[in-house]
Amino acid sequence: MTSSLHLLVLHGRQGGHQLYVRDPVAQVTRPLVELTDWALVDLQPGQSERVTFELHAHQFAYAGRDLTARVDEGEIVLLTGPDSARLQSVRVMVRKNR
Numbered sequence: 001m002t003s004s005l006h007l008l009v010l011h012g013r014q015g016g017h018q019l020y021v022r023d024p025v026a027q028v029t030r031p032l033v034e035l036t037d038w039a040l041v042d043l044q045p046g047q048s049e050r051v052t053f054e055l056h057a058h059q060f061a062y063a064g065r066d067l068t069a070r071v072d073e074g075e076i077v078l079l080t081g082p083d084s085a086r087l088q089s090v091r092v093m094v095r096k097n098r
Contacts, residue, residue: 017041017082019053022089025074027064033079033087053080060094 017040020033037053055078057071064070076094081087 017051018080018084020079020084020087021060022077022079023060023062023072024077025072026062027070027072028062030062033084035084 016038018035019037021036022033023030036055036059039051039053041049041051043049058069060071060076061069062071071094073095074093076092077089078092079087079089
């Protein structure tokens with residue numbers, strides 16, 4: 001799966017853009033958000049750029065109650081922003097290949 005966003009910078013900014021994941025359907029208690037990926041951007045005022053993150057199943061995996069790696073079907077929340085205090089979210093469904 002890929003996730004892409006279009007950044008428009010009003011003030012010059014050099015720094016990272018971060019992608020976090022929240023798993024509200026996990027079998028065990030998980031962190032509220034987990035940093036999954038990031039991209040370095042260097043834009044001047046008024047410039048924009050598309051940032052694309054490629055996501056793989058292992059990025060949603062966690063140790064279940066039996067301590068084996070698992071990825072649950074259901075809703076995952078992707079959050080993105082310049083830092084963990086300024087995030088925007090989108091909800092996606094994870095389904096197993098049949």
